[in-house]
Amino acid sequence: MAAAAAAAPVGAAPRVGLLYDDRMCAHATPDGEKHPENPERLRAIRRKLDAEGVASRCVDMKAKEAKEKYIASVHTPNHIKLIRDISSKEYDYRRNKTARKFNSIYFNEGSSESAFLAAGSVIEVAEKVASGELSSAIALVRPPGHHAEHNEPMGFCLFNNVAIAANYLLNERPDLGINKILIVDWDVHHGNGTQKMFYSDPRVLFFSVHRFDYGSFYPCEGDASHCFIGEGAGEGYNINVPWEHGKCSDADYVAAWDHVLLPIAEAFDPDIILLSAGFDAAMGDPLGGCCITPDGYALLLTKLLGFAKGRIVMALEGGYNLKSIANSVCACTKVLLGDNFTYNSPRMQPFESTWRVIQMVRDELKAYWPVLSSKLPDNVPLRSAPSYIEPYASSGSESDVEDVSELPDAISSVNVTQVVDDVLSEHITMLKLDEDNLATKNTSSDSVQAQDDGPVVAATRIYDLLFTWRSALSKVYVWYASFGSNMWKPRFLCYIEGGKVKLKTRCLFISCKEH
Incomplete structure (x- = not known):
């Protein structure tokens, strides 16, 4: 007992x-x-x-x-x-x-x-x-x-x-x-x-x-x-x-x-x-x-x-x-x-x-916890969220963002496809590809800087995304994501062939994970 x-x-x-x-x-x-x-x-x-x-x-x-x-x-x-x-x-x-x-x-x-x-x-x-x-x-x-x-x-x-x-x-x-x-x-x-x-x-x-x-x-x-x-x-x-x-x-x-x-x-x-x-x-x-x-x-x-x-x-x-x-x-x-x-x-x-x-x-x-079935109050207090639809937005967690009162208007004013292409063209030159086996050698995260000659990235850490985005990219498809939590200038670059960047209305969303 x-x-x-x-x-x-x-x-x-x-x-x-x-x-x-x-x-x-x-x-x-x-x-x-x-x-x-x-x-x-x-x-x-x-x-x-x-x-x-x-x-x-x-x-x-x-x-x-x-x-x-x-x-x-x-x-x-x-x-x-x-x-x-x-x-x-x-x-x-x-x-x-x-x-x-x-x-x-x-x-x-x-x-x-x-x-x-x-x-x-x-x-x-x-x-x-x-x-x-x-x-x-x-x-x-x-x-x-x-x-x-x-x-x-x-x-x-x-x-x-x-x-x-x-x-x-x-x-x-x-x-x-x-x-x-x-x-x-x-x-x-x-x-x-x-x-x-x-x-x-x-x-x-x-x-x-x-x-x-x-x-x-x-x-x-x-x-x-x-x-x-x-x-x-x-x-x-x-x-x-x-x-x-x-x-x-x-x-x-x-x-x-x-x-x-x-x-x-x-x-x-x-x-x-x-x-x-x-x-x-x-x-x-x-x-x-x-x-x-x-x-x-x-x-x-x-x-x-x-x-x-x-x-x-x-x-x-x-x-x-x-x-x-x-x-x-x-x-x-x-x-x-x-x-x-x-x-x-x-x-x-x-x-x-x-x-x-x-x-x-x-x-x-709510299907598992019926207590969540009720609706939230209609008049909840709120403030406008920071806008993350910014060309070349920093991945630093302390990066400044601009509050906007009407997020949909801010979104509509940006050519999302152009932003994506610009970001990709800026960073694809940083990729140092291991053509033999695409082995990951130096993917950086929380606070570890990449070497000066850029990270070697692999094609194995990609999986299907939850959100739906579409954008026309170059012949070699690239998925780009930045580590918002990193210090200094860490970037996480995923390179795959045959993948697609999927876009949703508010930001460039990438997810990387072992198959």
Whole structure:
């Protein structure tokens, strides 16, 4: 018989676990190169929590390395072996070469220990919260995890920490009575790895709100769209809220909470919530280009406390502005500790596009969640969305965009075909094709620059698009997409022969994925 989690006495202060271990700062770039995902992220958060007197109010948790058998619940043996061995002397002279085989990954002598500690730490705090020993917990871990796939690391992530912990609770500790898990991923990037690991599992409700930009925002995969809702027994249990552009603020996220996540969460009634807590949608983040305030994150977290008896595990994912990530984590920790919360940030209205996305998500899921069948209010507050129909628009997440009051008029004033042809002609000269086998050698992503002579690109990462575009192109068809999440000047160029660029009314949408 499953053991019931102990409930905290009425009126008692919440017991909030805080896990920080400086050993996870050993994972760093080789030779000290600058990188947004760096050890200072954890240290900045810890300094802030100490300075505010917040850390001392939490239960200090000790990090533990995850056992390989638990990691194997979501990752292949070859993946685990690679991460286990990558920091050994055996790899000293080929570590960098190995890293270049993957999408936005680096390794050093401390990577192995850090990765096993990150995965084990999320297991540790999740177990304590599930058992009732803690009310909630925060795991300050790195490397992050939500991009890590079943068989490979990617996007700064080595192991999928949250997925490993979820599998542990469901499959290794049935005595804890955790039968339904809600995973909320508010990182600005889609949690592609986590989605795939639970895509057919109805025990896990996965919710990701992220920049999508019609498929051009990292990880540049079409399955981040609202149309991907799970399969088999898990159909309806995968929820994507894909923003069409940057600059989304507290108001946009609150709208997604109130009109998508919270109604479904109430119907699902989870036993615990695992929060992939990336803070790269925060104001000032160099990769995210969004505008969530610390108060905004605190408000979103406050709304989640009404579910699963408040049993929430926050596992750090992204977030690359040291000030914003420290302030945001501190604000969330105070919420978990039960401090009185008042929203003091300037109030904004959701974008017009936010309501459009929310309605699309609701329409897609209402057959599975009848609570979404009702229509949104007719007179919702809104502001005009940024226009992304701009020739040579920058892929940088901080790029300036112009608000327009009438988006259809802005669209009609642009010769879309000419824009597409101009963009292609500008960038096709950057392609360095491997005529022998079209092998991918240097596709860059989150923050890794391409070499000066341009990337070598392959024809294997293309799949059928969700949206309908048409444009007359040259004899050799080219699909072009830019990584909206990248720093510096990273571009992702996909070259195929026999494909077509498909266009929709608002932007050039490309999606690349392994067949």
